[in-house]
Structures are given as structure tokens and as C-alpha cells.
Amino acid sequence: MSSHVLTAEALRLIAFCIFAEVSRELLFKVAADSAQDSDNYALAVALKPAVWLGIVLWAVEVVAWVVLLQKVPLSIAFPLVNLNYAGVPIASALFLKERLRPKQMLGAALVAVGVFCIGLAGI
Amino acid sequence: MDGKTNPPRTFRQKWAAPLLWIALPALSVGYQVAAKHVALALTGVPVGxxxxxxxxxxxxxxxxxxxxxxxxAVWMVVLAEIKLSSAFSISALSYVMVILASWTVFHEPVGMLEIFGSAAIVGGVLLIGGESKSETPSK
Known part of the structure; x- marks a missing residue:
């Protein structure tokens, strides 16, 4: 494979995978929170449309990921989609109004750096 | 993780943290080991x-x-009790466990980037976890 593999299409696929993963996690969290006080938590979660939307996104993401890997080596695609470890905490703060202490923000940033490095190593 | 917080009120509150810290990384390692066996068994078969x-x-x-x-299933239980930003970052522990497993079980080489990345994840997770005592929603 050549070294200039990040075509516009590949970048769009990577962006979509990150978007799908971050959205899915937000949807799962919203479903979990809204089912939290139910007597039967599992049943309540299963009846939340947000969960099913998340599962559909999951399936679409798997297909997008496989298509992506047919165009781009894993060693490039993996660190980039791992940017969701930065995206999820940021999206949680923006959309779910979650507040981390400064120490926890530093922790989340360290995790994102660590996961990116492991992606670079081409696990 | 110490006596400062209110004692867990429900089964789910009691188990959310152990599930996140232990069960999820263990399940991820099992998944990756299974995936490795599948990949080895299907070498040469075109993806489709x-x-x-x-x-x-x-x-x-x-x-x-x-x-x-x-x-x-475990993830949805964890999410009912723990902030998404904390839980998702802590779930990165599975990367460290998978690297440990690939090193010990499959004798794959581990490079400096993996070691540095693993150390950053462990350090980051400890920073998040050590401060996560009051993150159960107080509803």
C-alpha cells in the first residue's frame, strides 16, 4: 500500500466512524440514565429508542470500519479512530453537561494520548 | 473507594465500579483472544x-x-451509575490488558509506543478513578 492513503473518502469514513462511536455512547448514556430508576432496568433499557438507534449506529460503524480498512492500513486508521477517547469526554461535557474535576480532565487527556500512541504502534 | 461516600444503596451501585474496572477489561481481552483465533483460522479468506x-x-x-x-450488557449497567466521560476513559484499561495478553499468551513483541501508551492510560485512569467518588448521580 502506498504512503499517501488518506484520500478525502478515507478521511470522511474516519470522521464518520468517530462521529458514530461518540453518538452511540451518548445515546447509550441517555438511555441508561432515563431507565435508571425503573424496577426492571434491563427491560426499561431495551424499550428505549435511544438504545436501538445506538445499536443501528454500531452496525453501520462496523461496516464503515471494514470499508475503511480496505482503503487504509490499520496502522493509520486505528490511531485516528481512537480519537474517540478525546471525543467522548468532550461530547459528554458539551451535550450531557458532565463536569470533570481538573485532575480528571488531565486523566482523560492522558488516556486519549495513551490510546493514540497504542494506535500508532499498530496493535 | 473509601468510607467517605454514602454506602451503595443498590446492587447496581455496588457492582458498577468492579464491572467497569475488572469485568469490562477481562471481557475485552477474551474478545480479542477470540478475534485472534478467528483471524488465524480465516487467513486468506476475503472479507465479505x-x-x-x-x-x-x-x-x-x-x-x-x-x-x-x-x-x-455490562456497559449499560456501568452507564446507569457512572459518568460517561469517566467510564469511557476508564474502559481504555482494556487496551493495556490486551497488550499484556498479546505479550504473555501470544508472545507478540511489545514496543516502546505500546509501553508509553499503556503507562499514559494507567496514569490517566488512576487520575480519573481516584477522584470519582461522588459521580453517582444524586437523583
Whole structure:
């Protein structure tokens, strides 16, 4: 494979995978929170449309990921989609109004750096 | 993780943290080990519908599906109790466990980037976890 593999299409696929993963996690969290006080938590979660939307996104993401890997080596695609470890905490703060202490923000940033490095190593 | 917080009121509150810190990384390692066996068994088969059908006929492929479903169930329990930003970052511990497993079980070489990345994840997770005592929603 050549070294200039990040075509516009590949970048769009990577962006979509990150978007799908971050959205899915937000949807799962919203479903979990809204089912939290139910007597039967599992049943309540299963009846939340947000969960099913998340599962559909999951399936679409798997297909997008496989298509992506047919165009781009894993060693490039993996660190980039791992940017969701930065995206999820940021999206949680923006959309779910979650507040981390400064120490926890530093922790989340360290995790994102660590996961990116492991992606670079081409696990 | 010490006596400063209110004692867990429900089964779910009691188990959310152990599930996040121990069960999820363990399930991820199991999933990746199964995936490795599937990949080795299907070497040379082009990726497509046929590949998926072949994978689902392998016991390791069925194990992958089962482990992923368990992972999802555990994750939804964790999310009911713990902030998404904390839980998602802590779930990165699974990368460290998978690297440890690939090193010990499959004797794959581990490079400096993996060691540095693992150290950053462990450090980051400890920073998040050590401060996560009051993150159960107070509803």
C-alpha cells in the first residue's frame, strides 16, 4: 500500500466512524440514565429508542470500519479512530453537561494520548 | 473507594465500579483472544458476507458474539451509575490488558509506543478513578 492513503473518502469514513462511536455512547448514556430508576432496568433499557438507534449506529460503524480498512492500513486508521477517547469526554461535557474535576480532565487527556500512541504502534 | 461516600444503596451501585474496572477489561481481552483465533483460522479468506458466515460457524466466532453481547450488557449497567466521560476513559484499561495478553499468551513483541501508551492510560485512569467518588448521580 502506498504512503499517501488518506484520500478525502478515507478521511470522511474516519470522521464518520468517530462521529458514530461518540453518538452511540451518548445515546447509550441517555438511555441508561432515563431507565435508571425503573424496577426492571434491563427491560426499561431495551424499550428505549435511544438504545436501538445506538445499536443501528454500531452496525453501520462496523461496516464503515471494514470499508475503511480496505482503503487504509490499520496502522493509520486505528490511531485516528481512537480519537474517540478525546471525543467522548468532550461530547459528554458539551451535550450531557458532565463536569470533570481538573485532575480528571488531565486523566482523560492522558488516556486519549495513551490510546493514540497504542494506535500508532499498530496493535 | 473509601468510607467517605454514602454506602451503595443498590446492587447496581455496588457492582458498577468492579464491572467497569475488572469485568469490562477481562471481557475485552477474551474478545480479542477470540478475534485472534478467528483471524488465524480465516487467513486468506476475503472479507465479505462469506467471511462473516464462516466466522459465525467457528466456536471462536460464536464466542466473539457472546462476549460482545456480555460487554454491552455490562456497559449499560456501568452507564446507569457512572459518568460517561469517566467510564469511557476508564474502559481504555482494556487496551493495556490486551497488550499484556498479546505479550504473555501470544508472545507478540511489545514496543516502546505500546509501553508509553499503556503507562499514559494507567496514569490517566488512576487520575480519573481516584477522584470519582461522588459521580453517582444524586437523583
Amino acid at each position: 458476507v462469506d467471511w462473516v458466515l464462516k466466522a459465525l460457524r467457528l466456536p471462536w466466532g460464536q464466542a466473539m458474539v457472546g462476549l460482545e453481547l456480555m460487554n454491552f
